[in-house]
Amino acid sequence: MGAQKIPRSCGIHDGTFHADEVTACALLIIFNLIDQDKIKRTRSPEILSTCEYVCDVGGVYDPDHKLFDHHQVEYQGPLSSAGMILLYLKNKNILSQEEYNQFNNNLVIGVDDHDNGVDPQLPGISTYSHIMANFTPIHHDASEKENEEAFFKALEFAKGHLQRMWDRYNYNRSCREIVAQAMQEKKVVLMFDKAIPWMDAFFALGGTSHPAKFVIMPSGKHWKLRGIPPTIEDKMDVRMALPKEWAGLLDEELKRKSGIAGAIFCHKGRFISVWETREDALKALEYTLKGC
Incomplete structure (x- = not known):
């Protein structure tokens, strides 16, 4: 038997963080699928096996089992964990096609491209992904505690940004x-x-x-x-x-x-x-x- 899953939990990798897993977690929180206090930052297979969702770690992309990693050779698509979670929300009918397009075209495509190294690096242009990167500790030898604290600060920013996007979209729809x-x-x-x-x-x-x-x-x-x-x-x-x-x-x-x-x-x-x-x-x- 597999490990018992902790409902509404999410496993992501520890160490430094990137816009894609921060955004993936923010989307899961905003659409009420995980709890923030159940986010586990680890690479331990044993701990990850207890998480209901696993994003950006684990080496498997399998939406049916709520596994959303894009780093393994077997996955050759354009998505990062952010795009994988957004697509999951659409496929589960949590988001309509139009709502999916709104998030994708206005933010997530850029996050995916940045994480996969295919976005244009234009002088003078600071993207959402650059802002997320600026939340990471300045010193490369930062402790895990420092990385943990920085991650949750970045997550608060991401949640606020995504929630405002969602609220603005819904207001526009109401008009x-x-x-x-x-x-x-x-x-x-x-x-x-x-x-x-x-x-x-x-x-x-x-x-x-x-x-x-x-x-x-x-x-x-x-x-x-x-x-x-x-x-x-x-x-x-x-x-x-x-x-x-x-x-x-x-x-x-x-x-x-x-x-x-x-x-x-x-x-x-x-x-x-x-x-x-x-x-x-x-x-x-x-x-x-x-x-x-």
Whole structure:
């Protein structure tokens, strides 16, 4: 008989740590599959055999038995333990395909690539994996106690980052129906009565072929008129720019140029402008459309 498993436990290797197993543990905690106080940092086969999950150690990739190592010759795939755990969550229907893509495309692919040595090392770019590495003790001869303490500090950071990603994704999803309703009118502008994250939902709902060119919504105490990008991949461009003569103007100068009393600001890139009231933003839209 095999060793009796400790429910909700997870075994990972001791010594220095990396972003992949920290992230794997954070995902398992956030989705309520393990307890943080049951994480065992060891390479002892006897101790690992008692863990319900084993990540980044053990030499076996076998999701059916909750074993997630990628270092052995037999595994030639692109995943690290982070990607293996994320895929496990999808295959167990804990995450939908869309939810899996959200985590994978915004974080985990980069963690996998960094751990497997295939990510581009670009000067001046500090990735999530670099930040995780900076939690490790500075001295290479650090004691196991120092490594243990550092690991759990890194884990707290990873949990917070992943939880905020998850919460933001779910909030964005909750706004999708509002965006869908605005899109139904097929107008040149999407009107929102409150500030919401609209762009991802807009393109997920077929925004690439939608006729809207602008968004009007509150911006703090004011209102903004913002151009819509042609596609989700080209966020820095807009389908129609704001008037050239408004570029970079503030307050009185923008009031004079636009003839709109509630003018506040127009970005020099001509993709966004801010106005005192909703009516001012609508006037700015009318001015812009007349000049096209």
